[in-house]
Amino acid sequence: MKEGIINPESPHSILGFARGMTKGITNVLFLFNSFLQVNILPSFGFLFDIDGVLVRGKTPIPSAKTAFQKLVNSQGQFLVPVVFVTNAGNCLRQKKADQLSHLLGISQNQVMMSHSPLRMFKRYHEKCVLVSGQGPLLDIAQDLGFCQPITIETLREKHPLLDVVDHERRPNVLVSIYFSVVLFGEPVRWETNLQLIIDVLLTSGYPGNPYHHENYPHIPVLACNMDLMWVAEAQSPRFGHGTFMVCLENIYKKITGKDLKYEALMGKPSKVTYQYAEYLIRAQAAERRWKQPIQTLYAVGDNLMTDVYGANLYNHNSWENELASAAAAHCRSVLVCTGVYNPHTEVPLDTRESITEAVFHGHRDFRFDPGLVEPDHIVPDVDAAVDLVFQLENFAPN
Numbered sequence: 001m002k003e004g005i006i007n008p009e010s011p012h013s014i015l016g017f018a019r020g021m022t023k024g025i026t027n028v029l030f031l032f033n034s035f036l037q038v039n040i041l042p043s044f045g046f047l048f049d050i051d052g053v054l055v056r057g058k059t060p061i062p063s064a065k066t067a068f069q070k071l072v073n074s075q076g077q078f079l080v081p082v083v084f085v086t087n088a089g090n091c092l093r094q095k096k097a098d099q100l101s102h103l104l105g106i107s108q109n110q111v112m113m114s115h116s117p118l119r120m121f122k123r124y125h126e127k128c129v130l131v132s133g134q135g136p137l138l139d140i141a142q143d144l145g146f147c148q149p150i151t152i153e154t155l156r157e158k159h160p161l162l163d164v165v166d167h168e169r170r171p172n173v174l175v176s177i178y179f180s181v182v183l184f185g186e187p188v189r190w191e192t193n194l195q196l197i198i199d200v201l202l203t204s205g206y207p208g209n210p211y212h213h214e215n216y217p218h219i220p221v222l223a224c225n226m227d228l229m230w231v232a233e234a235q236s237p238r239f240g241h242g243t244f245m246v247c248l249e250n251i252y253k254k255i256t257g258k259d260l261k262y263e264a265l266m267g268k269p270s271k272v273t274y275q276y277a278e279y280l281i282r283a284q285a286a287e288r289r290w291k292q293p294i295q296t297l298y299a300v301g302d303n304l305m306t307d308v309y310g311a312n313l314y315n316h317n318s319w320e321n322e323l324a325s326a327a328a329a330h331c332r333s334v335l336v337c338t339g340v341y342n343p344h345t346e347v348p349l350d351t352r353e354s355i356t357e358a359v360f361h362g363h364r365d366f367r368f369d370p371g372l373v374e375p376d377h378i379v380p381d382v383d384a385a386v387d388l389v390f391q392l393e394n395f396a397p398n
């Protein structure tokens, strides 16, 4: 600023002083207003992680019960839109809802599994898709809208020569074409699934034909739940579906020299998962005729790499699909200390290095960014999370 020119922004100028006063008064009024204003209708929703937030293994976490008493009215109806978001994928939504019945009567529409966004991929629903995983795969696929899902087991029966273990079976040369591959979760016999999925990819969906590498990109692959490992009863983490995907990606690369490409990756921390969760939240609000637009999603979870990373990634808006236009809310992460995250773990001197190490466990297609693993809030448990959010939102339902 040159000397002699009046700077209206300067607090020393009359104009600046007056503006300062106005700003000050406005701020005070805003604070006063927000202090007085109590919201009885929600303009926010909750995305609750399940493992480490509501249950540990099969044991309920005590604070979950208290938290849920605050979320319902005397008729047991939710006072805010709530969606339960889990990366589990080997069962139907109803089974997961039943597992939470010790807390409340939860409808299956409130439960989101890693595979739930597949409902949006309607262009694949009419076609023949090869499904990989375990559990009631055909039921899951049909429930999601797929009309012609084929399991790896069926593919083996149709093309017995492909699986060398079964080479004595009589060949049955049925011609079928696979339009896409859906990876639901880790299978039981990895070598069979790896072999047959590679066969389908390298033959453009005609696994009885010889390989032809020039067909690239290959037929679409959609994958759910990319968690490299998960914690069970054993002392150390166990292989998850992410490990199976690492095997598949590397075998494909080794054979063809090219990268395996995913049409979509879903489950936390993928954006499509949060978009779908938001869609479910809005649907609940509409069903209850809550007129206020949903502005904030609070993602309550115990894992920096999935729950916090996913919530932060969601705010980096670059939408690619049909839910894009509906997405207006921003997401805030609330980290709880009842699961994977341990606030008492010694912080290493170089946190960047330790985070890099942790992010190495993330999927190949997710970039490393330390900013994405910073939670907005850290609280002891889910009950404290609900209290915090109600306070932040000045929410006081009747």
Ligand SMILES: [Mg+2]
Pocket: 049, 050, 051, 052, 053, 301, 302, 303, 339
């Ligand atoms: Mg968890």
